[in-house]
Amino acid sequence: MSAQPTAQKQPSWWQRIFTTAPRGQYAVDEKQQVVKENEFILMRWNLLFLIFDFIVIPLPLWIDLVCPIFAAIYGLFVGWLGAFLLTVCAVRSLQANFLMKKVVDDTWEEKIPRGTEEEKRLADNLQHLVMMCGYKEPMEVICQSIDSLAAQSAAHRLIVVIGLEEGTPDVAEKAARLKERYGRSFKRFHVTKHPKQWAGGREIRGKCSNANYTMRAAVTRLEEYGDLDLSCTTATSCDTDSIFAPRYFENLGYQFLTSPKAKEVVWQAPLYYNHFLNERPFYVRTIGIMRAAYMLGFLIPFNINTMSIFSFSLDLCIKGEFFHAHYQMDDIIYTLTCMQALQKRIEILMIPMPVISGPTSGTSQWEEFAEWFRQSERWTIGACEVFHYFIVKRRRYNCVGTSMSGVKKGCCF
Template sequence: MEEGTPDKEEKARHLKAIYMAKFERFYVTVHPKGLSGDIPGKCSNFNYGSRMAIKYLKEDRSYGLDENTELMVTTGDCDTIFGERYFDALEEDYLKLTPEQRSITVWQSPLFYCINIDKSPFFVRNVGLLRSFFMMGYLIPWNINTMSVFSLTLKLYEDGEYTHPGYQMDDIIALIRWMCVTGKRCVVRPIPVATLSGPTSGKNYFDEFYEWARQIRSWTIGAAEVFHYFAIKSKKLPFFVSLTWASRFIFYYGFLLCIASCYGIITPFVTVAMLKVGHHPAHGIVIKDEWTFNWIMLGCLGLQYVCHNASKKDGLLKTGGPNAVHPITDKNPDRFDV
């Protein structure tokens, strides 16, 4: 928790009462304000909490931290619901690798923003689905960055100097920071277990849109500051590793997320303009004129939003009978029959 967290002492006692008996060691840290180089956010909180936890374990002689060599660190959000076999799958993949490979590997499970999804507006659900698809299709296989919930060896975490307290997004910056600090190419490996997270939440459409916009602003700032960090520190990486990561990062965040979405809106007009510039007719056998073409394309775009909005009550959730599943009350993360 942070120093400014309301009722932090009571919350700490409550957490200890619930979880102290469930873990071999359980610590609650309070991140003080005004530390040199810190800015508010999860990145600095995670950095401080991790350093303090490792300090406590090293001081605890009965734990024997220095005697253990197979040590892992896993981070998550407060609304994270791990798959039942998450740590089994992590252990299985860990044992497949050599000690050298383990020291440069970060394990990432696909995140699905499904908690309370039946009550979310269409634009929140759309973004949540796209984030899951893009994570499995780009972020993990292309080794671009981690997201929210991931695991790594304590050796890599310490060698990479934890997370940078002067940046905002701990997950986006984590991989490239550890690469730049260690001077090695780190790899993101998938854990084939779904992890559930909550999308933005608000009392009404206006609150949802406001929270959604705030989160997009946070992602934009996070992506920009990560590229700034890379531009300054990239000389510590091998040239080919640096070039490959920069190309993938720019393509994903610059072209796929930013330019592609804008192009999807203006594509009818751009297509017609390009045909005219190339001295090709802006009409065909089926579509007789550009005016019809433009309205068909814009109509398809609008139809997507209408369909997604209407699907809010489409009955995809089983809410009755013995196999009923509700995204709030059903906390079994291995049941995806919704």
């Protein structure tokens, strides 16, 4: 009698390559799978930008033929307004840089209050969920970013989730290498694989859809472990080319546990696009420096919008139904969806810990220009689609402060 073949033992979660996926109540994004009437329309509100582009900007050129005095006054007004705004931007940027230089090496763990039993419980159980989404980035770039997380003073509090796309080349091999290298560097480490159009046929490829899947998978895993404590859990969305200051999450934890509105704000760290910036063409260097200055001078202090790398409470993320998979720009759309969920303005607070991010890059001058143009096109499309989203959803923003915040975003775009 021949021996019966022994059944193969199923691998444990740790032995599997992709260690988590959305399950339970987070497994279906029902809201974004519903097709609404007039969903596919050609006339969109962002077409108003064409009026600005073709009428307002060249106004001095054609109005001079009709009324030279008005053209002169208009030119002076725009010039003085621009000078005033740039001065405000410069002053705010200098203030932020001085603050960062002053506190970047402070030890924030010791400042977390532990006077009561509840404060001690929150301080002891504080944890940070870090979501890093990627696609075709080189492994050395991804590892450099994760190394900066492993070097954090609060690395033992980090739950790092790397969200790869299903179409990533050699995705299984990359996931296995990452799990092998960083599996025991943090409190927990997971890798996800985002299937194409997981949230339905209207899902758009990009960071928003990947972040929506990855964050749902991470919350699922926390719930299964019994670690889903929204009172002491923050979340951070970042890119695969982000290098954090060593005490970033230490400062984030301090602000989260001491801020009276910790579950109603978003934290933004200053971004410096300094990865080999001296090797980039002049237009890439110029845009990188201007973006850093505008972030410090306008976007953060005037609560306009977040960019690329930002932190928030996990409670706020769940209330805002994670990320909108029908848009590309996760940073801009996130604050709007949260304002809609809470019916109040979402304040943006600065984390005085600099984060280095990568500028656009290529192996030749043509690739440099093509990548720079592609990124500029993506930013423009993202800003336009978010402007359309705000106008369409304007009736759902009942709070005056929320509406004013949306108006500021529109003016900025």
